[in-house]
Amino acid sequence: MSYNINSKGYYGEFGGAYIPEMLYPNVEELRQNYLNIMSDSAFQEEFQQLLKDYVGRPSPLYFAKRLSKAYNTKIYLKREDLNHTGAHKINNTIGQILMAKRLGKTRIIAETGAGQHGVATATVCALMGITCVVYMGEIDIKRQAPNVARMKMLGAKVVPATSGSKTLKDATNEAIRDWINNPVDTHYIIGSVVGPHPYPDMVARFQSVISEEIKQQLMTHENTPTPDYVIACVGGGSNAAGAYYHFLEDPSVKLIAAEAAGHGINSGKSAATSTLGREGIIHGSKTLLMQTKDGQITEPYSISAGLDYPGIGPMHAHLFHSGRAEFIAVTDDEAMKSGLELCQLEGIIPAIESSHALAVFNKKHFKPNDIVVLCLSGRGDKDLDNYISYFNV
Numbered sequence: 001m002s003y004n005i006n007s008k009g010y011y012g013e014f015g016g017a018y019i020p021e022m023l024y025p026n027v028e029e030l031r032q033n034y035l036n037i038m039s040d041s042a043f044q045e046e047f048q049q050l051l052k053d054y055v056g057r058p059s060p061l062y063f064a065k066r067l068s069k070a071y072n073t074k075i076y077l078k079r080e081d082l083n084h085t086g087a088h089k090i091n092n093t094i095g096q097i098l099m100a101k102r103l104g105k106t107r108i109i110a111e112t113g114a115g116q117h118g119v120a121t122a123t124v125c126a127l128m129g130i131t132c133v134v135y136m137g138e139i140d141i142k143r144q145a146p147n148v149a150r151m152k153m154l155g156a157k158v159v160p161a162t163s164g165s166k167t168l169k170d171a172t173n174e175a176i177r178d179w180i181n182n183p184v185d186t187h188y189i190i191g192s193v194v195g196p197h198p199y200p201d202m203v204a205r206f207q208s209v210i211s212e213e214i215k216q217q218l219m220t221h222e223n224t225p226t227p228d229y230v231i232a233c234v235g236g237g238s239n240a241a242g243a244y245y246h247f248l249e250d251p252s253v254k255l256i257a258a259e260a261a262g263h264g265i266n267s268g269k270s271a272a273t274s275t276l277g278r279e280g281i282i283h284g285s286k287t288l289l290m291q292t293k294d295g296q297i298t299e300p301y302s303i304s305a306g307l308d309y310p311g312i313g314p315m316h317a318h319l320f321h322s323g324r325a326e327f328i329a330v331t332d333d334e335a336m337k338s339g340l341e342l343c344q345l346e347g348i349i350p351a352i353e354s355s356h357a358l359a360v361f362n363k364k365h366f367k368p369n370d371i372v373v374l375c376l377s378g379r380g381d382k383d384l385d386n387y388i389s390y391f392n393v
């Protein structure tokens with residue numbers, strides 16, 4: 001079985017491009033060009049240069065000695081938290097802004113929930129001097145004031161989505177409407193391995209630098225390019241896709257995905273899509289999503305804004321369905337406890353998203369000689385208020 005995308009844009013039975021006819025020219029233009037552009041050597045040179053000098057790559061692969069001791073196994077942290085803007089998202093937005101330039105686009109749109117992808121997009125638009133419009137739910141604009149301020153400082157226009165629940169899915173609808181109305185000059189930067197083909201594959205390729213580096217760095221540390229396990233949190237699934245990418249077809253590398261179970265899988269306040277989701281269509285792709293009996297998307301919940309998403313990317317739906325990856329649900333409480341533990345054992349304050357991945361060490365047993373790589377997707381600065389009110393510190 002292949003775990004990569006096929007020529008029709010599917011991972012197993014998931015993926016594809018389920019889009020309104022009016023969006024077809026935009027998506028088709030991208031589909032026809034993305035692989036050629038990405039394989040062009042001048043494109044790769046510019047991409048790699050920016051990853052190095054602007055993002056600060058390669059991000060270290062850090063052997064976490066005290067954490068390893070606590071769980072009696074060998075734990076390496078892939079330090080995406082040390083990237084410019086504090087997470088892995090910048091790898092993808094750098095790639096897509098270069099893609100947009102090659103396609104002759106002069107205007108960028110994006111949607112954002114918590115504001116992290118909006119900030120990563122506004123950052124690369126400032127870098128390139130390109131107009132940036134970010135759609136954001138009216139409620140999210142109120143909840144995420146610091147990120148709204150960041151986007152504005154970076155020169156982006158933040159447009160409130162005032163329909164529906166006034167959150168991420170409504171912002172997505174507004175962005176799609178904008179793209180339909182501006183098909184010639186505008187590129188839509190999607191922030192995870194979601195959306196119609198070719199987005200999931202394109203974003204996975206841009207993020208695959210994570211596993212490419214892991215292989216080289218493990219060679220130095222352990223004299224082998226392959227770990228026994230790779231652990232990552234999954235919201236839409238882009239940091240996980242990047243951390244898994246070069247190991248997908250090697251069954252000796254076991255893949256673990258941490259999902260947000262909120263207050264508990266069956267509490268009604270959760271974002272554990274693999275357990276709760278059924279097949280359906282969200283943001284233009286066929287995947288697993290949380291929905292009511294009559295197919296309306298359910299409002300997700302997680303303490304972590306980046307995992308608060310009702311679907312997962314089609315690659316992950318396939319990894320779940322085929323059993324290639326093991327999905328582990330982690331509650332708010334379990335994640336917060338593990339986040340604090342990393343602070344105190346290693347002096348690293350993780351993003352709450354990444355804390356979900358860390359909680360896997362309390363849910364699964366690893367052997368002393370296992371090499372376990374965990375993708376530390378982001379830093380916790382953005383989450384300080386949340387940590388403070390949770391722990392009453």
Ligand SMILES: *Cc1c(COP(=O)(O)O)cnc(C)c1O
Nearest residue numbers: 192235236237238239306353378
């Ligand atoms: C956005 C975000 C995530 C979730 O997004 P994926 O596409 O699932 O990787 C995870 N961690 C951090 C730090 C984020 O900002």
